[in-house]
Amino acid sequence: MKIKVISVNISEKKGTVKVPVGQIELNSNGVAGDAHAGKWHRQVSLLGTESFRKFEITAGRALQYGEFAENITTEGIVLYETHPLDRFVIGDVL
Template sequence: MAKVLAVNISETKGVPKVSIEKGYFEVDHGLVGDAHAGNWHRQVSLLGQESIDKMTAVGVDGLCTGKFAENLTTEGVLLFELPIGTRMKVGEVTMEVTQIGKECHAGCAIRDLVGDCVMPREGIFTKIIIPGYIKPGDEIEIITNK
């Protein structure tokens, strides 16, 4: 079963995020209160525990949820294999995959902290289709897979 391990938020960009009990995700915005939220195609970032485990396996210590500045840390689905346009139901929220990976910006605190960043290769980005709350333990259901 695919599920949410953590909901993570930060007030500034380019820094690790802190876990919260639950988050509200708005249409045309993303996670309320997060620095990356806004009316664009990268409203919410997701990274799988499977990707974080790859970094741990090569000797990076001290990794935890939110360390790669992801809004949702997940488990049980290889996010980076989902095609763009895939819709997922996560908790009360329906979201659509808009981008796989990204360019890591200069001066990235995550890369400086851990020596590498898996987010540019295996993180995904989504936009919110149906708003609502997401909390750790919520199931992730793939609705459509284009």
């Protein structure tokens, strides 16, 4: 299966749900404009739709992208098999 980015999400304040936006900019501190960007251990978070859909069934309700505080919602990659510092190529973007 081809890897896809389904949604990109940010929150401007910590403790708030991330909301989908049209695009994000990644830099050395994480996602520009996101409250969790900075020089620490969790600059960018990813969540696969595979996990997202599984939780929707468990919760018995539809979820919105960003509700898990993920910056990037993906499809077609088994994220729990990846490692810190792995790089992903999606289309023409590394």
